[in-house]
Amino acid sequence: MLGIETSCDETGVGIVRGTELLANVIASSMDEHARFGGVVPEIAARAHLEALEPTLRAAVETAGVDLRDLDAVAVTSGPGLSGALMVGVGAAKALAVALDKPFYAVNHLVGHVGADILREPGSPDRGALELPTVALLVSGGHTSLLLVRSLTDDVELLGETIDDAAGEAFDKVARLLGLPYPGGPQIDRAAADGDPTAIRFPRGLTLPKDLVAHRYDFSFSGLKTAVARHVERLRDAGDEVPMADVAASFREAVADVLTAKAIAACTDLGVPRLLLGGGVVANARVRTLAAERAEAAGVSLRIPPLSLCTDNGAMIAAIAAQRIMAGHGPSELGVGADSTLPVTVVQA
Amino acid sequence: MLLAIDTSAGTAVALVADDGRVLAERSSPDTRRHAELIGPFLAEALAAAEVDGARLTHVVAGIGPGPFTGLRVGIAAARVIALARGIPLLAVPSHEAVALSLIEGGAVAGRFAVVTDARRREVAVTVFAARLPMPVEVEPAHLVARVAFAPAEGVAAHEVAEIPAAALAHAALARLATGAAFPEPRPLYLRAPDVTLSAPKRVS
Numbered sequence A: 001m002l003g004i005e006t007s008c009d010e011t012g013v014g015i016v017r018g019t020e021l022l023a024n025v026i027a028s029s030m031d032e033h034a035r036f037g038g039v040v041p042e043i044a045a046r047a048h049l050e051a052l053e054p055t056l057r058a059a060v061e062t063a064g065v066d067l068r069d070l071d072a073v074a075v076t077s078g079p080g081l082s083g084a085l086m087v088g089v090g091a092a093k094a095l096a097v098a099l100d101k102p103f104y105a106v107n108h109l110v111g112h113v114g115a116d117i118l119r120e121p122g123s124p125d126r127g128a129l130e131l132p133t134v135a136l137l138v139s140g141g142h143t144s145l146l147l148v149r150s151l152t153d154d155v156e157l158l159g160e161t162i163d164d165a166a167g168e169a170f171d172k173v174a175r176l177l178g179l180p181y182p183g184g185p186q187i188d189r190a191a192a193d194g195d196p197t198a199i200r201f202p203r204g205l206t207l208p209k210d211l212v213a214h215r216y217d218f219s220f221s222g223l224k225t226a227v228a229r230h231v232e233r234l235r236d237a238g239d240e241v242p243m244a245d246v247a248a249s250f251r252e253a254v255a256d257v258l259t260a261k262a263i264a265a266c267t268d269l270g271v272p273r274l275l276l277g278g279g280v281v282a283n284a285r286v287r288t289l290a291a292e293r294a295e296a297a298g299v300s301l302r303i304p305p306l307s308l309c310t311d312n313g314a315m316i317a318a319i320a321a322q323r324i325m326a327g328h329g330p331s332e333l334g335v336g337a338d339s340t341l342p343v344t345v346v347q348a
Numbered sequence B: 001m002l003l004a005i006d007t008s009a010g011t012a013v014a015l016v017a018d019d020g021r022v023l024a025e026r027s028s029p030d031t032r033r034h035a036e037l038i039g040p041f042l043a044e045a046l047a048a049a050e051v052d053g054a055r056l057t058h059v060v061a062g063i064g065p066g067p068f069t070g071l072r073v074g075i076a077a078a079r080v081i082a083l084a085r086g087i088p089l090l091a092v093p094s095h096e097a098v099a100l101s102l103i104e105g106g107a108v109a110g111r112f113a114v115v116t117d118a119r120r121r122e123v124a125v126t127v128f129a130a131r132l133p134m135p136v137e138v139e140p141a142h143l144v145a146r147v148a149f150a151p152a153e154g155v156a157a158h159e160v161a162e163i164p165a166a167a168l169a170h171a172a173l174a175r176l177a178t179g180a181a182f183p184e185p186r187p188l189y190l191r192a193p194d195v196t197l198s199a200p201k202r203v204s
C-alpha cells in the first residue's frame, strides 16, 4: 500500500505492507516559509507539485518495490490546506488509474493515530495499540483531541482549537520574540534556562464557564496576545525582555493546557490510554509533562517514533491498509479534497 | 497512444492515437472541481477506448497559464502517470492547443492572440503567428488587466473558456513531428505567490 500526504507543508510518500513500514520519505517546504513566519498556502502547494515525483521515486526505491506491485494507492483527502491537498489527490487518482489499482481517500487526523501501529523492520516490538484510546494530535495545522474506538470506523472528535493551532502559536510567539521559523524548536531552545513559573500566562478555555461548552476545546490566540502584551510593556518601559523566562512560561502554558485537557478526557471517559501525535510532540516539555500527568492519572501513554509523528504518507497508507483488512472497499474516484473533512469520516 | 490532460481552465482528458485520431474525450467547463473530476475522467477515457494504462506511449500535460489550484492537479496527474508507466511526459502551453486548432480550422491569419481568464480581473494572453506545421509564439503568455486589454492593430483576439485535451495532444504531435523541444512540465504561473510580509502588529 502506498500513501501520499500533502495536507500542509510536507510532501510525504510512504509504503507499508500491513503494519510493516517499508518506506517513509518526506520533503518539506519549511525553509521556503521561513521568511514569512508561517506556512504560506500557495508556496506549500507549489512545493508539493515539485516534490511529489522525486519523493515518490525515493519511496519506491527505499521500499525496493515496483509501482506495479502495489495493491492500492491511498491519499490524504482532508483536513488540510485545500490547494495543497488537491495536488496529492490529483496525483493519487492518476497513479491508481494508470496502474489500475484501487484508490483510498483517507482522513489525515486518523492517519496520525494510525502512525502508531507501524513497525520499522528490526525495531523493538512496541506491542499492539490498545483501543479505545484518547488521542491528542498537535501540529502547526491542527490541535485535536479524539476518542478512537476503532482505527477503521469509529473515531469521535472530543475537541479542537477554536482559533490557532498550537504549532502556529509557537511560530507566532517566536516571531514576536525575534526568533526564526519554525518556532517550536526555537522556543524550546530559548526556554531551556528559563523559569516556567516566571510569568503566569493565561490557559485558554480552562475557566469553569468555558469548561461547560469547551471542555475539550483549545484556544491559543489569547495566550499569544498575552505574550505580545507582556513583551510590549517591557519594551515600552525600556526594560530588557527576559527571553528565557518568557519562552519557558509560554511553553509551559501550552504544554499545561494540552496535557491537562487530554488527561481530563481520559479520566472523564474512563479510557486509561493516551496517544500523542503531530509535530508538536517533538517538543520535549509537552512529552515530559504528558508522561508525568499520565503516570499520576494511571493512564498509559503512547508516542509513535518522531519520524512518524510529523505529517507523512506512511500513516495514510497504514489507515488504508487497515480499512482493506476490515473489508472496506475503495473510495469513489470522484471524491475531492475536503479542507474540513470531519474526523468521523475515516475514509472519504 | 497519447493521454492528454489539461486543467488550466476546466478539466479535460483525451486519448489520441499516434495518427491524431481522437479515441476518447472527457471534459467539463467547471473551473473548481478539478481534483474531483480528474479521477473519473481518466478512468472513463481509458474505459471508453477499451485500453488500460499499459497501452499509453506518451502523457501530454497542459501547463497553462490558468488559475493555479486547478492547473496543478492536471500537471501532478500527468507527471505521476508518466512515472508510473515509464513513458515520456510532454508539456505543452495550453494556449498552443487552441492556436493550432484555430490555424488548422482556417479561422486565423497573420497574427492572433489566444486569451483565457486569469481571475482577479486579468486575462492571460499569448500572441501567435498563424504558421504551420506548428503555431509560433510571437509574444509569450503574459497577464493583462481585462479592462486594459487591447490587441495590437491587425491582431485578432480569441478568448476561450476551455482547452480541449485532444487539441493539446495534437499540439504535442505537431511538436514531435517537427522535432521542436518541449517546455519543462511546470505551470506557467505568471504571478508570484500571494504573500505579504508584515511585521508583528502591536496588540496594546
Ligand SMILES: [Zn+2]
Binding pocket: A108, A112, A139, A141, A142, A278, A310, A311
Ligand atoms: Zn498533521
